[in-house]
Amino acid sequence: MTTILAIDASTETCSVAIMLPNGMHEAVCAEPRTHAGRILPMLDALLAEAGVSLHQIDAIAYGAGPGSFTGLRIALSLAQGLAFGLEKPLIPVESLHAMAYAFAQDPKHTQDSVVCLLDARMDEFYLASFQVVDALPQMLQPAQLCGYALFPQQLDITIDASVAGLGGGWAQVDPELRAMLGYCDTQAVPLASAIAQLGLKFFDSGVRPAAEQAEPLYLRNSVSWNKRQRLRQPTP
Amino acid sequence: MRVLGIETSCDETAVAIYDSGEGLLAHRLFSQVAVHAEYGGVVPELASRDHVRKLLPLVKEVMAAAHTTREHIQGIAYTAGPGLIGALLVGACVGRSLAYAWGIPAVGVHHMEGHLLAPLLEPNPPQFPFVALLVSGGHTQLVRVDALGQYQLLGESLDDAAGEAFDKAAKMLDLDYPGGPQVARLAQLGDRQRFVFPRPMTDRPGLDFSFSGLKTFTLNTVAAHAGANGLPDDQTCADIAAAFEEAVVDTLVIKCRRALEFCAMKTLVIAGGVSANQRLREKLQTALQKIGAGVFYARPEFCTDNGAMIAYAGCQRLLAQQHQGLNVEVKPRWPLDSLPPLTHYTRDS
Ligand SMILES: Nc1ncnc2c1ncn2[C@@H]1O[C@H](COP(=O)(O)OP(=O)(O)OP(=O)(O)O)[C@@H](O)[C@H]1O
Numbered sequence A: 001m002t003t004i005l006a007i008d009a010s011t012e013t014c015s016v017a018i019m020l021p022n023g024m025h026e027a028v029c030a031e032p033r034t035h036a037g038r039i040l041p042m043l044d045a046l047l048a049e050a051g052v053s054l055h056q057i058d059a060i061a062y063g064a065g066p067g068s069f070t071g072l073r074i075a076l077s078l079a080q081g082l083a084f085g086l087e088k089p090l091i092p093v094e095s096l097h098a099m100a101y102a103f104a105q106d107p108k109h110t111q112d113s114v115v116c117l118l119d120a121r122m123d124e125f126y127l128a129s130f131q132v133v134d135a136l137p138q139m140l141q142p143a144q145l146c147g148y149a150l151f152p153q154q155l156d157i158t159i160d161a162s163v164a165g166l167g168g169g170w171a172q173v174d175p176e177l178r179a180m181l182g183y184c185d186t187q188a189v190p191l192a193s194a195i196a197q198l199g200l201k202f203f204d205s206g207v208r209p210a211a212e213q214a215e216p217l218y219l220r221n222s223v224s225w226n227k228r229q230r231l232r233q234p235t236p
Numbered sequence B: 001m002r003v004l005g006i007e008t009s010c011d012e013t014a015v016a017i018y019d020s021g022e023g024l025l026a027h028r029l030f031s032q033v034a035v036h037a038e039y040g041g042v043v044p045e046l047a048s049r050d051h052v053r054k055l056l057p058l059v060k061e062v063m064a065a066a067h068t069t070r071e072h073i074q075g076i077a078y079t080a081g082p083g084l085i086g087a088l089l090v091g092a093c094v095g096r097s098l099a100y101a102w103g104i105p106a107v108g109v110h111h112m113e114g115h116l117l118a119p120l121l122e123p124n125p126p127q128f129p130f131v132a133l134l135v136s137g138g139h140t141q142l143v144r145v146d147a148l149g150q151y152q153l154l155g156e157s158l159d160d161a162a163g164e165a166f167d168k169a170a171k172m173l174d175l176d177y178p179g180g181p182q183v184a185r186l187a188q189l190g191d192r193q194r195f196v197f198p199r200p201m202t203d204r205p206g207l208d209f210s211f212s213g214l215k216t217f218t219l220n221t222v223a224a225h226a227g228a229n230g231l232p233d234d235q236t237c238a239d240i241a242a243a244f245e246e247a248v249v250d251t252l253v254i255k256c257r258r259a260l261e262f263c264a265m266k267t268l269v270i271a272g273g274v275s276a277n278q279r280l281r282e283k284l285q286t287a288l289q290k291i292g293a294g295v296f297y298a299r300p301e302f303c304t305d306n307g308a309m310i311a312y313a314g315c316q317r318l319l320a321q322q323h324q325g326l327n328v329e330v331k332p333r334w335p336l337d338s339l340p341p342l343t344h345y346t347r348d349s
């Protein structure tokens, strides 16, 4: 009887979910740049709706990335404060994995594989691909950066009607290529409900990281900031 | 009231526990200087990443050092601005959610109020009212402080902050970042009379500052004496550092005295990184003695960014029942004089 709290802010949509043994409660906010202000109030309302207290939560899962750096840190920092304060494990769930999971769980979907594509700015995508086996996504290509110009060459699978494309990155892909997909959802984003479900699986398999061990999955680690910055903003 | 304070507005991760009855219990700091040194300045993305890594281990360490368990902590204060937005968010999100988990109030603290109040943590604190000179990496401001939380801006830098000018001068002299302490060290070896740099904006009335001309003057002096390697000889570098420091210090001293006279006050408080500068302290002491005024400052480690000042300022605001809701808010820009007044005040015992 495990209760999982999940938080995601890896894209312009943020979400919070509480997964109880008997059901899922989720709140989603699609307004960009307001995540820090929204997540705890959303959580507070969800707890009231679900009729549980913070102390009944067994573990906290967070959308670890890849995604917006600031968003990843907002979700992680909020989750860290909660996990540290409640003395509960803090479980990372990859954002593209959560997208593929939500897709694979839906019985209406029949495609054998999923290619998740989010815009990573700077002419690159975040890419990952999965094979769907028994309604679960199994990783084919782990989350990675892929230059616009290297897509779809960098992809290990061939795009055809057996492939589903998920994520806003697909909106930037050549429409002819997109038309070859068996399914395409350019609006798909990682959601806390999927993160909670995957978090529970990890929790059940014994994954119990401490809050202070958590780190986002940035993927981009040096290239973008060798430019010198101002020491501080000028006096307002 | 016992308060956990968190500071992550720029390139230091700092945590402290302050108790309004017992005083400061513990404070710790992780400096990111090494992370940013090779870039010659703070890289915001790297700063944010490092705060994530360092903050919780530091909270644990400070709680242990203060012999404090979660049951003893009655409030959490975190820097909510001004500063780098991504860096602020880390401390604010952790601080706010931790307070929620512990069921205690939280408050977002103004970083410059933290600096301004840091001298109140010292054994012989200044009495209100006073004039405060905030001199740091991002600010050079003169503030009239009638009481806790009552701040009126008297003047400020129209361009570079004094600390920023120190850092830029350091770069011109090929010294490492952050340059203030390095310039000050080198200046001790210099002849303070060999070069005379301008004292910007001291020959006209007013309490504003400008340090960008001084920067240009330094650059030109370095260029005029540069050898084959692009730098003057060691002694000339020391002489330039001394001339630069004298010019900044004299300018600050002149404006501080003017501000005290303008407000008809006898107490000056200096705060922020540059207030650690020994030459500034000495010259202020001498100048203010002549007009029967006194100068107060924090120990050097509480001049630059630290958690103690945030725990202290936050404690005062929490005692006045000023709480932040569950919505985390950070303000990269935030005028000091827009803060709500503080009605309650307990002196550090
Ligand atoms: N002994 C010193 N002499 C001169 N400058 C110094 C000295 N020590 C530190 N500084 C300067 O102080 C600044 C750092 O101070 P502080 O940490 O208060 O600034 P900040 O937090 O970056 O900016 P702000 O507080 O305005 O947002 C740097 O510019 C540094 O060079």
Ligand SMILES: [Mg+2]
Residues within 6 Å of the ligand: B111, B115, B136, B137, B272, B273, B304, B305
């Ligand atoms: Mg500072």
